Amino acid sequence: GNSVTQMEGPVTLSEEAFLTINCTYTATGYPSLFWYVQYPGEGLQLLLKATKADDKGSNKGFEATYRKETTSFHLEKGSVQVSDSAVYFCALSEDDYKLSFGAGTTVTVRA
Amino acid sequence: DAGVTQSPTHLIKTRGQHVTLRCSPISGHKSVSWYQQVLGQGPQFIFQYYEKEERGRGNFPDRFSARQFPNYSSELNVNALLLGDSALYLCASSLGPSSYEQYFGPGTRLTVT
Numbered sequence A: 001g002n003s004v005t006q007m008e009g010p011v012t013l014s015e016e017a018f019l020t021i022n023c024t025y026t027a028t029g030y031p032s033l034f035w036y037v038q039y040p041g042e043g044l045q046l047l048l049k050a051t052k053a054d055d056k057g058s059n060k061g062f063e064a065t066y067r068k069e070t071t072s073f074h075l076e077k078g079s080v081q082v083s084d085s086a087v088y089f090c091a092l093s094e095d096d097y098k099l100s101f102g103a104g105t106t107v108t109v110r111a
Numbered sequence B: 001d002a003g004v005t006q007s008p009t010h011l012i013k014t015r016g017q018h019v020t021l022r023c024s025p026i027s028g029h030k031s032v033s034w035y036q037q038v039l040g041q042g043p044q045f046i047f048q049y050y051e052k053e054e055r056g057r058g059n060f061p062d063r064f065s066a067r068q069f070p071n072y073s074s075e076l077n078v079n080a081l082l083l084g085d086s087a088l089y090l091c092a093s094s095l096g097p098s099s100y101e102q103y104f105g106p107g108t109r110l111t112v113t
Helices: none
Strands: A001-006 A012-015 A017-021 A025-028 A032-038 A044-050 A056-059 A063-064 A075-077 A085-093 A105-110 B005-007 B010-013 B019-025 B029-038 B044-050 B053-057 B064-068 B074-078 B087-094 B106-112
Touching: A001 A085, A001 B019, A012 A017, A017 A105, A025 A056, A025 A085, A025 B074, A044 A063, B005 B087, B019 B087, B019 B106, B029 B074, B044 B064, B044 B074, B074 B087
Parallel strands: A012 A105, B010 B106
Antiparallel strands: A001 A025, A017 A075, A032 A044, A032 A085, A044 A056, A056 A063, A063 A075, A085 A105, B005 B019, B019 B074, B029 B044, B029 B087, B044 B053, B064 B074, B087 B106
């Protein structure tokens, strides 16, 4: 079946540091890939997505590239802010109606 | 416009009881999905409903059931509650059946004692 593995947290960074959260997936076909973010006290929000190999999703300074050869979709941001403190979830969808999520990575950015 | 709303916010039940959770999608959205998020884990897919029909079901026992009403709101029912059912239950809505651009509600925190 489909599954998503993402790096364990928590991750603690200083402001303006570079952030990478690793995500790899297992799927039988060609899934669409997503990053969702959950800010403290809020619901899950779609951060970015990529629907085919080599696509790059980007939003709010975050980027992730769909790498079919390494079955990966790593999330990166060049300069994080305190407001980026949240839980980040990698997810995939292969059959177009359900999302399979990773366990989530908690990121804390210190001023 | 209001986002996805869920009620109640928190709920405490005892083992063996039944619970009903409610979800109102964003206006104009016809698809509702339910997810279970156990503490420290990612959400797990339970159901999707589109145009009042069940479109998909995750690997959950028959104690879990759901329905969608003509106004596209939805209920999730869980019978014979177990301690392991304690979790955050998330509802997500989308315009159509595709999983792209799903909008999640804040969730209902269920505690089973």
